[in-house]
Each structure stands twice: as structure tokens, then as C-alpha cells.
Amino acid sequence: MEKSAESILEFTVEKTREVWEKAEKPYLLSQLGPDLIKGGINYKEILGEVGLKDFFKAHSDRVTFIQHPQKLAKIGLVPKGIEFEYPPEAPSSARYQKDLKDIDTHRAGASRRRYIVSQFLGLLAELDDEEAATVQIPTNILAKLLREK
Structure with missing residues (x-):
């Protein structure tokens, strides 16, 4: 995998689609970092001071950013055009x-x-x-x- 912001975006769009097709749930940002590292990509070196959250908010034309309303650290991505809301807390x-x-x-x-x-x-x-x-x-x-x- 090429070491660029575009390659991170392409990888994430594909992985987001795969997770959605398999389980109909968001691809969690907490899983993206380890997945990128497995692919030999250190996103912090490539994105600098821009965090994954801000990076994907800026690329909302490719994936939809989802954040849990109560568990603010539960952040995920769904394919563009998919409507998704986290279920209410028990x-x-x-x-x-x-x-x-x-x-x-x-x-x-x-x-x-x-x-x-x-x-x-x-x-x-x-x-x-x-x-x-x-x-x-x-x-x-x-x-x-x-x-x-």
C-alpha cells in the first residue's frame, strides 16, 4: 500500500464497505489504526497533527462519519449514502x-x-x-x- 493520505482514504473506504456488507455496522476508527499498521502504514506520520476523526470529517464526500451520542469515543464510518444511527443506550x-x-x-x-x-x-x-x-x-x-x- 502506498504511504499517502489518498491511500489511507482508499483503504478506509474499501474496509468500511466490507464491514458494512458483512455486518451492517460502522467500521470503528479504533480498529482502523491497527488495520493500517498491519498494512505497513503509520497514519500519524502521513497525516501529521490531523487526527483520523478530523481527516474523515473533511472527507465526508467518500464516507459518512458516525459518532455515538452517549459514548463519544465510539466513532465509526459507514459507506456514503447509508443512513445509520447508533441504537439508544439500554x-x-x-x-x-x-x-x-x-x-x-x-x-x-x-x-x-x-x-x-x-x-x-x-x-x-x-x-x-x-x-x-x-x-x-x-x-x-x-x-x-x-x-x-
Whole structure:
């Protein structure tokens, strides 16, 4: 694959079409980076300070940019002309939408840090298998976050 912005765009348009035809769901930007690296492309070197999100917003004539209304990090692309909206969140997710102000009302003696980490892990548990496969958090980092100061 040629190392240019146009080749990134062509690769992504094709991959977006393939994902849509196979599963009728967006091609997630979180998967695009690893896919480009597998193809020998470092998009950061080619695009410079322009992130993938901004790059594809600027090329809306080739693919449609989709962002989840609640999970702002869930960003995907669908083929041009396809109408798609992420489904609304299930009511069970509402418990994770608390403001940080409410953290002090946590359960029976659990520390504030442990509560925050457990809420974060609960959110990770809601990711679909494809998204979850891209999340890597070293256990020493989790252990450090759980330590009392």
C-alpha cells in the first residue's frame, strides 16, 4: 500500500464497505489504526497533527462519519449514502452516568478510588467483543489505581 493520505482514504473506504456488507455496522476508527499498521502504514506520520476523526470529517464526500451520542469515543464510518444511527443506550447503563459529585455516596466503605475503577471496569464490560479486544490495560496500572494513598 502506498504511504499517502489518498491511500489511507482508499483503504478506509474499501474496509468500511466490507464491514458494512458483512455486518451492517460502522467500521470503528479504533480498529482502523491497527488495520493500517498491519498494512505497513503509520497514519500519524502521513497525516501529521490531523487526527483520523478530523481527516474523515473533511472527507465526508467518500464516507459518512458516525459518532455515538452517549459514548463519544465510539466513532465509526459507514459507506456514503447509508443512513445509520447508533441504537439508544439500554437503561442498565444509566447507573454509570452519575456525576463525579455523586461518587461520595458510594457503597458501604469502598474507597473512592476503588469505586471509580470499578465503575470504569463496568463500562468496559459493556463494550462489544470487537471493541473490548482493542483495550489493553496492564494489570500493574490497575493495581496502582486501586492502591490507597
